Amino acid sequence: MSVAGLCEICGSESVEDACDRCGRLVCLDHFDPSTGLCTKCLAEFGKSKEEDRERPDGVDEYQF
Ligand SMILES: [Zn+2]
Ligand SMILES: [Zn+2]
Numbered sequence: 620m621s622v623a624g625l626c627e628i629c630g631s632e633s634v635e636d637a638c639d640r641c642g643r644l645v646c647l648d649h650f651d652p653s654t655g656l657c658t659k660c661l662a663e664f665g666k667s668k669e670e671d672r673e674r675p676d677g678v679d680e681y682q683f
Contacts, residue, residue, distance in 0.1 A: 628659065 624634050626646035635647040638657035645657040654661060 628657065 624644045625632055626634055626649055627643040628645055628649040631646040631648070633646050634644045635650045636652075636655070637644050638650070638660055639655035640660040641657060643657045643659070649658045650656075651658065651661050654664075656664065
């Protein structure tokens with residue numbers, strides 16, 4: 620916990636880390652520890668990746 624500030628995506632005070640790519644301070648909800656990226660960068664990366672690969676039309680995040 621060496622970072623101080625607000626999540627630059629949702630404004631939460633519980634900032635977890637800074638994004639490795641854009642440097643945004645983000646909370647745990649908006650930080651992906653496995654990639655070190657914020658969800659915004661993740662969405663950008665994930666998008667082109669997912670669209671390149673197979674896209675089974677939201678099967679993964681469909682049920683709630
Ligand atoms: Zn957040
Ligand atoms: Zn980022």
